[in-house]
Amino acid sequence: MTDNLLLRPWTGPLGGVPPLDQVEVSMFEPALVTAMAHKRAEIEQLRSNPEPPTFANTLEALERAGATLDRVAALYGVWASSFATPELRAVRQRVEPQLSELHDAIFQDPQLYHRVEEVAGEPGLSAEQTRLIKRYLETFRRAGAQLDPAGRERIAQINQRLSILYTTFSDNLLADEESHVTFLSEDQLGGLSASWIAGAAAAAEALGATGSWAVTNTRSSVEPFLASSTERTLRERVWRAYFTRGDHGDEHDNKPLIVEVLALRLERARLLGFESHAQLQLQSTMAATPERATELMQRVWGAASAKFRAEVAAMQALADARGDEITIEPWDVRYYAALIRRSEHDLDPAELQQHYQLEQLREGMFWTATQRFGWTFELEDLPVPHPDVRAWRVRNADGSDRGLFYLDPFARRGKRSGAWMMPYRVQDRLDTPTLPIVSNNCNFLKPPPGQPTLLTPDQVRTLFHEFGHAIHGLASDVTYPTLSGTRVPRDYVEFPSQLNEHWMDTPELLSRFALHQQTGAPPSPELLERSRAATNADSGFRTMEYLASAVVDMALHQCTDPVEPAAFETQTLAAWGLPPEVVMRHRTPQFAHIFSGDSYSAGYYSYLWADVLTADAAEAFAETGFYDRAISARLMETVLSRGNTIDPAEGFRAFLGRDTEVEALLRDRGLI
Incomplete structure (x- = not known):
């Protein structure tokens, strides 16, 4: 088992560290296959235990199972996200369905499920132990452990197919990002900061284009370019390249994958007794239901939309005053927002950037x-x-x-x-x-x-x-x-x-x-005062581009009929009244949060929900001082150290002394 480096226990300080400097892509597949087999054996030993189920011989045994796989999967995750060579991408296509099958083999097992159910009634359990049992039972039920054999088999088939689709979605998006670069000549650098120009030159050199400047198709390159470039035609070209990733009708087009993902998620949710994927996903969240999440988005949408329309009016007035002879379009918004910061707040983003090393x-x-x-x-x-x-x-x-x-x-x-x-x-x-x-x-x-x-x-x-x-x-x-x-x-x-x-x-x-x-x-x-005054200069825009994505995510996953992604985007956002000068922060063909895995699907609203908590908590810190040790200790005790051992609402209430209020968020963003 230890012939493969990835299977060995980690050595070094703090109980061992990952051997990140010795990993080779060829190690992953055999290591994962071996580690999965080892976990199966551990689970089989647990499920065949003749002793009556107890917390120790069932829940603690489940917690210990798969330590080797955890180590291998950690390194695999690093390479999958940060070093995704074509060789590694091929490995992912083969092993992701196997990982999905292992998960379902464990959590669809009625015998294991019933063992955990029996332990739930064990006397003398601590609150943390009770919380762990609840978490496991939720996982078993979401996997379909309570279904008949045919239902469990279909759920497993769906999950394995989804694992392939998620990997393909990610690979397509990365391929589009890597294949499209906008190269600039020296006379096309107007308005761009010296630091951006230096980085773009280095990026071009790395791509074999020494002597030019590269706008790579990533947010960290695109957004500063859109905010600073004086070349409107180039801004539009770069904007279109970025917001059409995964949407070119070629071998990397993600739209057909989205249709299949949505259909499979809906089928799975209905097999599990839910009306929609959104209802399934939100059952264990703070929001609890799609309706509560949507209600929050609706409440913020009106205020943010009004502010954004005022921002666009100011941008158009500035463009007219400059004699630019344009109508504000989405590729203009960041640029004119920066101009307004200069004209109204005497704030040049490059001035601040000189301090941000x-x-x-x-x-x-x-x-x-x-x-x-x-x-x-x-x-x-x-x-x-x-x-x-x-x-x-x-x-x-x-x-x-x-x-x-x-x-x-x-x-x-x-x-x-x-x-x-x-x-x-x-x-x-x-x-x-x-x-x-x-x-x-x-x-x-x-x-x-x-x-x-x-x-x-x-x-x-x-x-x-x-x-x-x-x-x-x-x-x-x-x-x-x-x-x-x-x-x-x-x-x-x-x-x-x-x-x-x-x-x-x-x-x-x-x-x-x-x-x-x-x-x-x-x-x-x-x-600093000028910077603070300009903090919310474009908060309407920032909130609306986020909300557009969150709204479409939730609507897609409440839909019970097949959809065409582009048309659904347009129809949904038209119904909500999205102004034409802003688009989704993540359009569906590049929406990796929700289509490269399950975790954020029907969950992009989470950033807004959490920001309600954030704004309220930040006001508490502002009252005491952001470096006050007493309130920091309370945050540590009630939130940061607790993991998932307590209900989140209970933890937040213990920190703040009350439930949260959305008004703090609206104040923080300058929306009221």
Whole structure:
């Protein structure tokens, strides 16, 4: 079993670290097949136990099963998201159905299901143990354990087919992103910042186009270009390339996959006794029903739409005053929003960007955790999968180990777009204490050697957002792996991450770490005041592009008839009254959140739901001070450390002392 490196226990500090520097793609398939067989054997031993079921011989045995597979799957996940070579993509097509089949073989097993049901009545169980049983029973029921053999078989077939479709969707999207690049000549660089130009030159050189500048088809490249380029024709070309990913009618077109995914999800939901996939997905969330999630979106939509229409009117007035002779289109919105920041707030985004050095802000990010929780971060020489990746040892205030944090900040070929937190190992105390290992992954443009990485304000927000997820994973203090860290409902998991964004704007951080790349000076109070005044200058736009995606996601997954994705987008958003100057942040053919897996399907509303919690909690921090140790300790005790051991609403109520109120969100976004 140990001939394959991936199957060996991890060695090194903190209970072992992943051998990220020794992985080869050829190792994955045999390692996964072997690890899956090992888990099957462990489960068979559990289910054939002749002793009456107890929490120890059933739930704890389930929690221990698959440790080898967990290690292999962690490394496989890193490569699938960050090093997706054609060879790795072929492996995924073969192994994803096998992983799906294993999951169903376990959670469709009536014998195992009934063992867990029997344990539910065991006397003397703790609240955490009761919560774990509830979580397992939900998983068994969602897999169809209560169905007849024919129903279980059909569910398994659906899940295996979906696993292939999800992988293909992701591969198609990555292929479209990698195959379409807009190369610029020197006379097409008008308005673009020096840091963006340097990154675009480096990107072009990496693609073999030295002497030109590359707009890669990723958000980190496209959005700054759209906000700054004076070339309107180029803005439209870049915008269309980005918002038509997966929608070209070729071998990478995702629309046929979407139709099949939706049909299979609906069939599965109905087999399980639900009217729609949305109803199935939301049963264990804070929202609980599609209707409650939609009600929140409707409440925010009206205010955001009104503000966005006012923003567009101001943009059109500015364009007219400049003699631009245009009607504002979607590829103009970011550009004119930036012009308005300059004209109304005397704020040039490039002025702020000179203070936003990744290396400095990363240290500032760590500093905020030190001030709030007493944690320290020490750079460690540990195995990494790429020279850009670095690792830090995280310690508690008393010097004891808390876990490990990895950061992979830059875009590259084979790395999926966006930003995400990934746990390599979750915390638990099931046997000996296991410390968490987490990573943050971003897609910032890498500058030429010797130059600092300068971030836009939105990219700084992304950095702090993902670090909020990392804090959540590192803070975990639970007994059972299934309930650990970020393994909470989707509409709650974004609460710690979105709350953490608020520390990026604190004067204490900015004065110490937002240091000008040339002078080393912090931003002046006057610059910070101008920045604060402009915070919500385009909040209507930002809210509407998000809501458009969330609304379509929920509507798609409540639909009970076959749909054509493009027509459904248009019809749904017309019914809601989406202004023509804005489109979905993620159109359906590129909506990886909901079509590259199940987790966020009928769940993109979660960011809004969590932001209601976030805005309310941020007001509480603003009252006491963002670095107040007492309120930080309360957040740690009631939210961050608890994982999924308590009901999220109960945890939030324990933190704030009451239920949340949506008005805080509307105030935060300047919508009231």
